[in-house]
Amino acid sequence: MFQAPRGTADRLPAEQKYWRYIESKAVALAQSYGFGRIDSPVFEDAGLFVRSVGEGTDIVEKEMYTFEDRGGDLVTLRPEGTAPVCRAYLEHGMHNLPQPVRLYYFCPVFRYERPQAGRFRQHHQFGVEVLGDANPAVDAEVIELAWRLMHSLGLTGIRLLLNSIGDRESRPQHVAALQAYYSDHYASLCSDCRNRLERNPLRLLDCKAETCRSLGDAAPRSVDYLDPDSREHWDQLREYLAALAIPFQVDHRLVRGLDYYSRTVFEIQPAVEGGAQSTICGGGRYDGLMEQLGGRPTPGIGFGSGLERLTLNLKRSEVAVPEEPSPQYLVANVGEAARGPALELASRIRRAGAGAILSSGARALRGQMRQANALGIPAVAILGDDEISRGEVVIRDMLTSTQETLALSDFLEKLTASPE
RNA sequence: GCGAGCGUAGCCAAGAGGCCUAAGGCGCCUGUCUGUGGCACAGGAGAUCACGGGUUCGAAUCCCGUCGCUCGCCCCA
Numbered sequence: 359m360f361q362a363p364r365g366t367a368d369r370l371p372a373e374q375k376y377w378r379y380i381e382s383k384a385v386a387l388a389q390s391y392g393f394g395r396i397d398s399p400v401f402e403d404a405g406l407f408v409r410s411v412g413e414g415t416d417i418v419e420k421e422m423y424t425f426e427d428r429g430g431d432l433v434t435l436r437p438e439g440t441a442p443v444c445r446a447y448l449e450h451g452m453h454n455l456p457q458p459v460r461l462y463y464f465c466p467v468f469r470y471e472r473p474q475a476g477r478f479r480q481h482h483q484f485g486v487e488v489l490g491d492a493n494p495a496v497d498a499e500v501i502e503l504a505w506r507l508m509h510s511l512g513l514t515g516i517r518l519l520l521n522s523i524g525d526r527e528s529r530p531q532h533v534a535a536l537q538a539y540y541s542d543h544y545a546s547l548c549s550d551c552r553n554r555l556e557r558n559p560l561r562l563l564d565c566k567a568e569t570c571r572s573l574g575d576a577a578p579r580s581v582d583y584l585d586p587d588s589r590e591h592w593d594q595l596r597e598y599l600a601a602l603a604i605p606f607q608v609d610h611r612l613v614r615g616l617d618y619y620s621r622t623v624f625e626i627q628p629a630v631e632g633g634a635q636s637t638i639c640g641g642g643r644y645d646g647l648m649e650q651l652g653g654r655p656t657p658g659i660g661f662g663s664g665l666e667r668l669t670l671n672l673k674r675s676e677v678a679v680p681e682e683p684s685p686q687y688l689v690a691n692v693g694e695a696a697r698g699p700a701l702e703l704a705s706r707i708r709r710a711g712a713g714a715i716l717s718s719g720a721r722a723l724r725g726q727m728r729q730a731n732a733l734g735i736p737a738v739a740i741l742g743d744d745e746i747s748r749g750e751v752v753i754r755d756m757l758t759s760t761q762e763t764l765a766l767s768d769f770l771e772k773l774t775a776s777p778e
Numbered sequence: 779g780c781g782a783g784c785g786u787a788g789c790c791a792a793g794a795g796g797c798c799u800a801a802g803g804c805g806c807c808u809g810u811c812u813g814u815g816g817c818a819c820a821g822g823a824g825a826u827c828a829c830g831g832g833u834u835c836g837a838a839u840c841c842c843g844u845c846g847c848u849c850g851c852c853c854c855a
Contacts, residue, residue, distance in 0.1 A: 361828095364846070416853050420779075438855090467855075472779080475848070476855080483855060561852090615853060625855095637855060664855030692813055725808080727815040732806095742813060756815065 365471065365479025371682075376669040379679045381464065383510045384484045384663075388462040391503055393486055396461040398442035404434040409650055410441035412617025421469040435468035438616065439485040439662050440644065441651070447489050448653040457490035464665075476636070476667045485641075487660035492645060494591045497622045497659055498598035504639050504661050505604050508626055511668065512677040513638070515629040518604065521580065521612040522592040525620045526646060528583045533559050535578035543573055563611035579610040588621050595622060618644040622659065628671050638671060639663040685713035688735045690726040692719070692742035700741045703751065703766070707739070710773040714739075730756060739769075 362368055369377065385395075404424045411417050423435035436442060443461055446452075452459045466482050473479060486503060488496050501518070508516050524532060536559045540547060546569045547555070547562075554561045563574050584592060599606055606624075614623050623642035641661025648656035672679060687707050691700035697719050707714040715735065717726040723740070730738045740752040740761075751769050754761035764772075 361846075421853080469854080471853075473847080474850090477853090478855095481855060485855095640855065662855060667855055690814085722808090723813045724811070724815080727813095729815085731815040738814080740814075744813085752814090754814070759815085761814085 363479070365473035365477075367478065367480075373669070375679050375682050376672055377665060378682065379672075380484065380511060380665055380668055384462070384464075384507055387503060387507055387510060388486060391460065391486075391499065393460040393462040396443060396446060396463050398436075398446055398463070398465070400466065401433045401435050402442055402445065404432040406441050406445055406651070407434050407437055410444070410616075410618050410647055411438060415615055415617055417469060417616070421471055423468045423470060436465065437469050438467060439463055439465055439483050440487060440616075440618070440647070440658075440660055443485075443487045443660075444489070444647055444651055444653075444658065447656070448648065448651060453490065453654070453656065458496065459489045460486070461489070462486040467662075476664075476670055478666060482665040483662040484665060485660060485662040487658060489648075489658045490656050492591075492657035494595040494622075495598055497591075497595045497643060498602060498604075500641070500659050500661060501599065501606075501624055502602050502604055504624075504626060504641070504663070507663070508639065511672065513628065513668075513671055513675060515675075516626055516638075517629055518606040519609040519612050519625045519627065520596075520599075520606045521609055521623050522584060522588060522595075522621050523580045523613060523619060523623055523642075524584050524588050528585050528588065529580075532578060532580045532583040535583065536560070536562065539577050540573070546570075546573065560613040563613060574611055577610075580613075581608075581610065591621055614640065614642060618647040618650065620645050624661070626663075628674075636667075638667045683713070684733065685715050685735060686737055687712060687714040688717050688726070688730040688733070688738045689714055690717045690719075690723060690730070690738050690740045692723050692740070694719075695743060696741045696746060699746050703739060703741060706770055707773060710770060712773055 388395075404422070407422060408418050413419075417437050422437050424432060427433055443463065447459060447461075462485065464482065464484050466480055468480050471477055471479060486500065488500055501520075505518060523529060537555060540551070540555055540559065540562055544552065544555075548570055551562050551570050562570065563577060581589075581592060596606075596608075609625075612623055612625060614625075619642040621643045624640070625637050626639035627636050628638060639661055640663075641659070643657070643659040645655075645657040647658060648654070687704075689700045689704040689707070691697055700719065701716055704714040704716040715733070717729055719726075721729070723742075727738065736756055738754045738756060740754060745751055745763075749766050750763050751766050752761055752763050753769060
C-alpha cells in the first residue's frame with residue numbers, strides 16, 4: 359500500500375471546516391487593511407531562496423527541496439513565502455503602483471524536516487507583506503493585523519514577543535559582543551552552547567539549559583547596538599503599539615533564522631505551550647531584501663502564520679468552529695420506479711438553491727431515514743409509487759418528527775420562494 | 779542530521795511465546811419494525827497483528843533491519 363509521503367498529510371472533509379474558518383477570517387481582515395491576494399508558483403529558481411533566506415541558514419543548507427528539472431534548470435519547492443512575493447514585486451514593476459503595496463497569500467511551503475506535532479515537510483501558510491514603506495507605523499499595522507487575526511479566530515491567552523535586531527551594520531557588532539560575553543563565561547556553558555559559540559552565537563540566547571538561561575538575562579542585547587535610525591524606529595514602534603493597546607513583551611532572546619530580517623522581528627505564541635513547535639505566527643522587517651534580489655532599495659515587512667499550527671491550537675483550546683454547510687434535503691425513494699423521479703426531484707431542489715442528497719434507493723426506506731439521521735440532514739423528501747402517481751411528495755421534518763404531503767409543484771414553489 | 783518511545787480492522791483498544799482460524803467498544807451494513815430516523819436488541823462485513831528478515835517445534839508477543847507516528851535536540855509556521 360502507498361501512503362502519503364513522510365511529513366505530508368491528507369486534509370479530509372472533517373478537517374476542512376478549520377481551514378475555511380481560518381481563511382475566511384484572514385481574508386476579511388486582510389481586505390479591511392487594503393491587502394490584495396497574490397498567488398505565486400509552488401516552485402522557483404533555486405537561486406531566489408539562496409539569495410534571500412541566506413546561504414548559511416538551516417533552510418538553505420539542509421531543508422530545501424531542490425532538483426534539476428528536465429530542461430536542466432535548478433528549481434526549489436518554496437520553503438517560505440516572502441521571497442517569491444518580493445520577486446513578483448520586482449518582476450511586475452509594482453514600484454509603479456501606489457506605495458506601499460500590500461499583499462497577502464495562502465500557499466503550501468516545503469521544508470525537508472524531521473516531522474513532529476506541528477511540524478511537517480509540507481505545511482501551509484497565510485502571510486502578508488507590505489512593500490515600499492519603512493515607517494514604523496506600518497510595522498505596527500502589520501503586527502496589529504496578526505494580533506487581531508489570532509483574536510478573531512478565538513485564540514486567547516496568546517503572547518506577542520517583540521525585538522529589534524538592527525541592520526547589517528549593527529548586527530555584527532552585537533554578535534561580537536555576544537561572543538566576547540559568553541567566552542568570559544565559557545566554563546558555565548552547556549556543551550551545545552560551547553559549539554554554538556562560533557557557529558551561531560545568537561542561538562545561545564535561546565538555550566533552555568538552566569545556567570545558559572540565566573547567563574542570557576545579562577547578555578548583550580541587540581537593542582543596545584542599534585544605530586540612531588533603528589533606535590528611533592524601535593522607540594516609535596513601541597509607542598504605536600502601546601497606542602493601539604496591543605500588549606507585547608520585549609524579548610531580547612528573540613532572533614529569527616532567516617538572514618533577511620532587519621530591525622523589527624516578532625512572534626506570536628500560545629500561552630499554553632504544547633511541545634517546542636509553538637510559534638503560530640512569525641515575521642519581521644526586511645529592508646535589505648529587495649536589493650539582495652537585484653531590485654532598487656525597497657523596504658518591506660510581513661509575517662507568516664502556519665495553518666496547521668493554528669488548527670492545532672483551535673482544537674486544543676476547543677474553539678467552536680462553524681460547520682461546513684450541508685444539504686437541506688435527502689431525497690428518499692422507494693421502489694425501482696421512483697429512482698428516476700427522485701433523481702429529477704433532487705436536481706430541482708438544488709436548482710432552487712437548497713442542496714439535496716439523492717439517497718440510495720437500493721435500501722429500504724428505513725435505511726434511507728437512518729442515512730438522513732446519521733448525516734444530520736434536517737428534512738427528507740419521500741417519493742414512492744403512491745406519491746408519484748398522485749404528483750405528490752412527502753416532506754418529513756427530521757427535527758420535529760412531523761411530516762406533510764404536498765403537491766410536487768407546491769413544494770418546489772415554496773422552495774424557490776424562500777431559498778435557504 | 780542526532781537521541782528516546784511507540785505501531786493490533788476506518789477510530790479507540792485487550793493481548794506479555796502455544797488456550798489467537800486475535801477480545802471488547804465506537805463507526806459501517808442488515809434485521810426485529812412488509813413505506814419512516816434517533817433508543818434497544820440480534821446478526822453481518824471489515825485485520826496478511828506497519829513491512830521485511832531472524833530465533834523457536836511454535837511469534838501479535840523475543841531479536842535485527844526498514845518505514846511511519848510521537849517526544850526532545852536543531853530549526854521554524
